[in-house]
Amino acid sequence: xxKVTQSSxxxxxxxxxxxxxxxxxxxxxxxxFWYRQDPGLGLRLIYFSYDVKMKEKGDIPEGYSVSxxxxxxxxxxxxxxxxxxxxxxxxxxxxxxxxxxxxxxxGTRLTVV
Amino acid sequence: EDQVTQSPEALRxxxxxxxxxxxxxxxxxxxxxFWYRQDPGKGPEFLFTLYSAxxxxxxxxxxATLTKKESFLHITAPKPExxxxxxxxxxxxxxxxxxxxxxxxxxxxx
Numbered sequence: 001x002x003k004v005t006q007s008s009x010x011x012x013x014x015x016x017x018x019x020x021x022x023x024x025x026x027x028x029x030x031x032x033f034w035y036r037q038d039p040g041l042g043l044r045l046i047y048f049s050y051d052v053k054m055k056e057k058g059d060i061p062e063g064y065s066v067s068x069x070x071x072x073x074x075x076x077x078x079x080x081x082x083x084x085x086x087x088x089x090x091x092x093x094x095x096x097x098x099x100x101x102x103x104x105x106x107g108t109r110l111t112v113v
Numbered sequence: 114e115d116q117v118t119q120s121p122e123a124l125r126x127x128x129x130x131x132x133x134x135x136x137x138x139x140x141x142x143x144x145x146x147f148w149y150r151q152d153p154g155k156g157p158e159f160l161f162t163l164y165s166a167x168x169x170x171x172x173x174x175x176x177a178t179l180t181k182k183e184s185f186l187h188i189t190a191p192k193p194e195x196x197x198x199x200x201x202x203x204x205x206x207x208x209x210x211x212x213x214x215x216x217x218x219x220x221x222x223x
Contacts, residue, residue: 004156040215041215042200042213042214042215042216043157043200043213045210048210050209058210090156090157092156097209098144098145098204098209100145100162101147101149101159101162102147102149102157102159103159104149104156104157104158104159105156106155106156107154107155107156109154
């Protein structure tokens with residue numbers, strides 16, 4: 001089974017801090033994704049990547065950046081954390097772009113105080 | 114207008130009481146419809162992919178069906194361990210990214 005591992009289950013950061021969320025997948029998937037999930041708003045796509053060093057903006061990229069230096073690792077960066085970025089962050093990967101389900105990580109619950 | 118609408122938002126069942134969850138969509142040229150299960154505080158877990166009207170997939174007490182405008186997730190004789198949020202996602206022709214619905218929260222009482 002594919003595993004998608006997110007480095008932290010819970011994080012508490014201060015406003016203005018630079019925050020790194022790490023995600024690693026172990027099955028050579030080309031595609032990786034970062035979502036945030038908030039009550040009543042569902043899953044919203046932040047960024048995605050189809051290949052190493054490649055990134056595409058999703059629906060809500062403002063305040064975030066990403067890095068994909070190796071195929072198995074996709075990092076989400078909050079340049080200057082704000083309280084409205086308090087959320088559940090979910091990383092996912094998929095083997096193919098089209099018509100293929102995602103494998104999600106367990107999520108990182110980020111609280112910005 | 115949402116492209117993917119799930120109903121009901123929440124559903125409470127007694128153990129053994131079969132029911133169905135609905136996912137309706139308005140995209141054109143469906144490339145795939147996906148069902149996921151999400152337990153509290155965890156990431157979604159992939160269940161099924163459906164590609165064309167008339168297709169059905171089954172897993173234990175779950176059966177997913179697809180028409181041209183909607184999908185149903187039928188739960189037969191549910192158990193308390195089936196309690197979770199069930200998410201539907203739809204991938205439209207020409208798009209690489211699926212659109213997720215907001216989910217149905219299912220609680221099964223013993």
